[in-house]
Amino acid sequence: xxxxxxxxxxxxxxxxxxxxxxxxxxxxxxxxxxxxxxxxxxxxxxxxxxxxxxxxxxxxxxxxxxxxxxxxxxxxxxxxxxxxxxxxxxxxxxxxxx
Amino acid sequence: xxxxxxxxxxxxxxxxxxxxxxxxxxxxxxxxxxxxxxxxxxxxxxxxxxxxxxxxxxxxxxxxxxxxxxxxxxxxxxxxxxxxxxxxxxxxxxxxxx
DNA sequence: GACATATTTAGATGATTAGCTAATTATCAC
DNA sequence: GTGATAATTAGCTAATCATCTAAATATGTC
Numbered sequence: 001x002x003x004x005x006x007x008x009x010x011x012x013x014x015x016x017x018x019x020x021x022x023x024x025x026x027x028x029x030x031x032x033x034x035x036x037x038x039x040x041x042x043x044x045x046x047x048x049x050x051x052x053x054x055x056x057x058x059x060x061x062x063x064x065x066x067x068x069x070x071x072x073x074x075x076x077x078x079x080x081x082x083x084x085x086x087x088x089x090x091x092x093x094x095x096x097x098x
Numbered sequence: 099x100x101x102x103x104x105x106x107x108x109x110x111x112x113x114x115x116x117x118x119x120x121x122x123x124x125x126x127x128x129x130x131x132x133x134x135x136x137x138x139x140x141x142x143x144x145x146x147x148x149x150x151x152x153x154x155x156x157x158x159x160x161x162x163x164x165x166x167x168x169x170x171x172x173x174x175x176x177x178x179x180x181x182x183x184x185x186x187x188x189x190x191x192x193x194x195x196x
Numbered sequence: 197g198a199c200a201t202a203t204t205t206a207g208a209t210g211a212t213t214a215g216c217t218a219a220t221t222a223t224c225a226c
Numbered sequence: 227g228t229g230a231t232a233a234t235t236a237g238c239t240a241a242t243c244a245t246c247t248a249a250a251t252a253t254g255t256c
Contacts, residue, residue, distance in 0.1 A: 210245085211243080
């Protein structure tokens with residue numbers, strides 16, 4: 001969960017996730033709209049993968065990235081719900097990592 | 099919105115927000131549970147303030163911090179909803195900052 | 197095998213970040 | 227005003243981060 005928020009802290013990575021809304025895209029296709037080098041984009045993909053927000057699948061010369069919407073939703077909605085004080089399980093404290 | 103995600107990327111800051119769930123707390127009270135120096139916590143508060151996630155109010159010698167739940171919700175739910183493609187207003191693209 | 201294409205790894209750099217201690221500012225109580 | 231308490235600012239450091247170019251690793255085509 002820490003990794004999810006860390007991954008989401010970069011605008012480029014958030015935009016990559018948005019691009020994946022409509023369906024899987026290759027690393028190249030995902031990189032095209034951005035004005036940064038391929039290696040830089042590759043590093044962004046690695047962060048998203050590490051956070052389990054995307055799944056990478058090799059297809060010939062390409063690598064196809066799939067959005068893992070459920071992971072994104074669980075992290076964000078889970079966090080938001082922890083503030084609702086009523087819709088939430090009596091889980092008084094979590095997130096003591098660092 | 100970029101600032102919100104940036105602010106949320108740190109576990110300490112997320113925990114500060116959690117502490118503020120039940121009501122306003124002073125800088126000192128917010129710092130107590132953490133094993134870092136007061137100045138460091140003060141810097142965290144500044145980031146949260148900058149993201150508009152908290153409101154600071156001076157009260158005598160103390161500074162009382164209030165959670166701005168609406169800002170948090172709008173940012174996170176807004177982002178999540180942009181993936182739902184159906185529950186969402188036709189706002190095709192946003193977040194082009196950086 | 198030689199070449200082209202797609203992506204990642206290696207290695208370096210400048211900027212940002214979280215952390216600290218020491219000093220400063222603000223407020224309250226005598 | 228002195229002294230105590232609460233919080234922030236100043237100044238520094240080590241670690242992390244986003245970025246780059248060049249090189250390496252597939253994979254497919256001829």
